[in-house]
Amino acid sequence: MRSFTILDFLKLNSPCFCCGEPIEVGAYLIGSSITGTVYLKPNMSKTHLSVDLSIKYETAISLSIDLKTNKFVASCPMKTLASFFKDRKLSIETQCRDCSGITSDTLSFNFYKAFIKPVEVAYEWYWLRHKNHVYVVSSGYDEDITKVMLTTYSGYDKIASETTYNYPLIPRYRFKDRQAMIDKLKLYTALS
Numbered sequence: 697m698r699s700f701t702i703l704d705f706l707k708l709n710s711p712c713f714c715c716g717e718p719i720e721v722g723a724y725l726i727g728s729s730i731t732g733t734v735y736l737k738p739n740m741s742k743t744h745l746s747v748d749l750s751i752k753y754e755t756a757i758s759l760s761i762d763l764k765t766n767k768f769v770a771s772c773p774m775k776t777l778a779s780f781f782k783d784r785k786l787s788i789e790t791q792c793r794d795c796s797g798i799t800s801d802t803l804s805f806n807f808y809k810a811f812i813k814p815v816e817v818a819y820e821w822y823w824l825r826h827k828n829h830v831y832v833v834s835s836g837y838d839e840d841i842t843k844v845m846l847t848t849y850s851g852y853d854k855i856a857s858e859t860t861y862n863y864p865l866i867p868r869y870r871f872k873d874r875q876a877m878i879d880k881l882k883l884y885t886a887l888s
């Protein structure tokens with residue numbers, strides 16, 4: 697599986713693969729059944745992703761990650777950070793509200809050397825319209841599966857047919873642009 701620096705992970709879908717608009721960067725702090733999952737909004741600069749993790753936690757913890765090297769600096773001692781992450785995980789995502797999103801696998805921290813191991817994609821989705829067809833593509837990298845929901849319209853908003861196809865993983869990064877992906881999807885769904 698391909699893995700990335702944080703910067704290259706962000707670039708996978710920035711700008712949005714489908715519409716070309718700027719994307720939003722978000723993060724999920726995944727806790728226990730008690731603490732739950734919290735959506736966080738990182739602060740982005742050209743060089744760093746910074747995020748405040750201490751929501752619902754007694755100690756102030758924020759992380760600043762260098763996008764190019766994956767090295768991080770924490771606002772607390774490394775021991776505190778390591779114990780914070782004993783029962784929590786962090787993942788990041790790039791999302792266009794309208795038509796695409798990529799979520800990373802949970803980040804793997806090296807607390808001794810203060811860096812995050814190369815990041816992998818866990819899940820991605822795309823909404824692609826081509827003439828009277830709409831393709832909604834969602835891929836789970838752990839399951840190695842891509843689902844394609846193809847909706848064909850007979851009028852402006854009148855649905856003529858709707859079919860879901862399952863394929864072995866079709867990673868988006870294989871396609872240079874949206875048209876290349878649409879061409880491949882047309883071929884796959886016609887042959888199914």
Ligand SMILES: [Zn+2]
Pocket residue numbers: 712713714715716717792793794795796
């Ligand atoms: Zn978009």
